[in-house]
Amino acid sequence: MALLPIWRSIQTKLHGIVLVMALTLVCTSPWILIGKQLRSNAGFWDIFHVYGGLFTAVIAVLFAIKVCVKGQWRLFFPWLVADFNQLNADISGMVKGRLPLSGGKGLLSVIEGVGVILLLLVALSGVIWYLADPSDALMWRSYHQVLAQGFIGFVVIHVLLALLHIRDFFG
Template identity: 90%
Template sequence: MALLPIWRRIETKLHGVVLVMTLMLVCTSPWIFMGKQLRSNAGFWDVFHVYGGLFTAIIALLFAIKVCIKGQWRLFFPWLVADFSQLSADVSGIVKGRLPLSGGKGLLSVIEGIGVILLLLVALSGVIWYLADPSDALMWRSYHKILAQGFIGFVVIHVLLALLHIRDFFG
């Protein structure tokens, strides 16, 4: 199948592209002056946010597919099959002063799964805001902003956990 080599080249770059695009969108969002729709005389940052956001929504969907194929979804979403064994072991380890290990179906993977869900929700709310009737657009804008703030919180936690992951290489 000709698509398989193309997919493999794309999937290796998805995390980095999602990282760069979301950082650019978040960091430039204070310069967005959009309400119900993109104005005909919109500035560069408004246009970038809309079309960069649409591109990021596509990349986010591809990233979610990458995370979920070949049964990997069980690592990031073990709660979907009521598998709480490693998660509860990580939480009890934290209570005893032990940091959770990276990988598996534990706390760190579950947090990453929540990040994927937040990324998709931010993307979906942005797309709906873009497509919404002007009478509903401000409502979807507010949802998009709230979800984006949640995703920013996740990014901060993800960076802190990535630093914990670095200790696995030296510990």
């Protein structure tokens, strides 16, 4: 029970920590020079990317737990239980020119769920790249890069959808 207050304190900050770490890792990734493994004379950004990435992997798992506890996973992953009602309604509404509402089991929540999956896949591929035998490391590096590009695409969509969400406060 002593961990419950600590968990509550951490979970309120997870989205922000994921945001800051992911953006920092993405924005500094062009400056890193890592192939099969971290070089002995690695620069600051190489070291930060590896160990900041490992930290972010832990935070990503905690974030995924946070969004899935107490049945919330049904909001982000309704397709796992073949619940497509609100998703279909949102898509039908878009065809008719209506923007989907935030919350519930609709399109915006499903997109957020895809983002959580991409975040976990980027984290997992980075951890495996870090742990991989040098003969397999470049393969995992390429997986990590492709998944990171997918995650970047998600972040762009997420920001655009967040801007749409602002309209809910003024609409």
